[in-house]
Amino acid sequence: ETVLTQSPATLSVSPGERATLSCRASQSVGSSLAWYQQKPGQTPRLLIYSASTRATGLPDRFSASWSGTEFTLTISSLQSEDFAVYYCQQYNNWPPGTFGQGTKLEI
Amino acid sequence: EVQLVEFGGGLVQPGGSLRLSCAASGFTFRSFAMSWVRQAPGKGLEWVSGISGSGGNTYYADSVKGRFTISRDNSKNTVSLEMNSLRAEDTAVYYCGKHTGYTGYDPFDYWGQGTLVTVSS
Numbered sequence: 001e002t003v004l005t006q007s008p009a010t011l012s013v014s015p016g017e018r019a020t021l022s023c024r025a026s027q028s029v030g031s032s033l034a035w036y037q038q039k040p041g042q043t044p045r046l047l048i049y050s051a052s053t054r055a056t057g058l059p060d061r062f063s064a065s066w067s068g069t070e071f072t073l074t075i076s077s078l079q080s081e082d083f084a085v086y087y088c089q090q091y092n093n094w095p096p097g098t099f100g101q102g103t104k105l106e107i
Numbered sequence: 108e109v110q111l112v113e114f115g116g117g118l119v120q121p122g123g124s125l126r127l128s129c130a131a132s133g134f135t136f137r138s139f140a141m142s143w144v145r146q147a148p149g150k151g152l153e154w155v156s157g158i159s160g161s162g163g164n165t166y167y168a169d170s171v172k173g174r175f176t177i178s179r180d181n182s183k184n185t186v187s188l189e190m191n192s193l194r195a196e197d198t199a200v201y202y203c204g205k206h207t208g209y210t211g212y213d214p215f216d217y218w219g220q221g222t223l224v225t226v227s228s
């Protein structure tokens with residue numbers, strides 16, 4: 001089973017700053033990685049798929065990249081609505097479609 | 108507009124059974140794989156089970172294999188999860204998720220609002 005390790009567990013930043021979230025896969029998943037955002041009491045929202053492709057309507061302050069088994073989600077100039085928990089998910093070695101444990105982005 | 112509405116959750120005793128269903132609308136249901144993903148209180152997301160667009164292929168997490176059964180009815184646009192031999196650790200909000208493709212080797216683009224399953228005596 002492919003294990004995804006997200007870091008940090010919690011990231012404290014201020015509005016207007018830049019946030020960088022990481023996700024490391026225990027084995028190759030190619031570019032088959034997605035990022036989701038989940039706000040309290042809400043369902044997850046797809047942000048990024050194929051490691052670096054933004055979902056429809058996603059603001060361009062969100063960007064993602066990858067190298068090997070290291071994946072990065074970057075949010076430039078954080079807005080108040082960006083504070084949430086972010087999960088990565090691989091779907092290359094499916095099943096199971098494993099999720100990372102999440103990174104909480106807080107003020 | 109894509110809509111996924113889950114129902115069937117509730118309180119059940121350990122060892123008991125429950126059947127969850129998810130009613131889908133707003134897309135060509137048979138063309139997309141569907142999955143169930145759960146989230147225990149205060150915890151992260153855990154994929155539970157998936158099914159291909161035709162229903163011919165089903166997949167399970169090791170934690171539920173042999174206890175849960177996923178199925179779909181493409182004539183009624185519904186996907187279901189039959190849960191048996193429930194344990195306390197199955198307590199979670201269960202989400203129905205739509206994959207972006209037919210097989211399941213793709214991400215989720217839509218999620219239902221979830222239904223809470225509580226396993227407790």
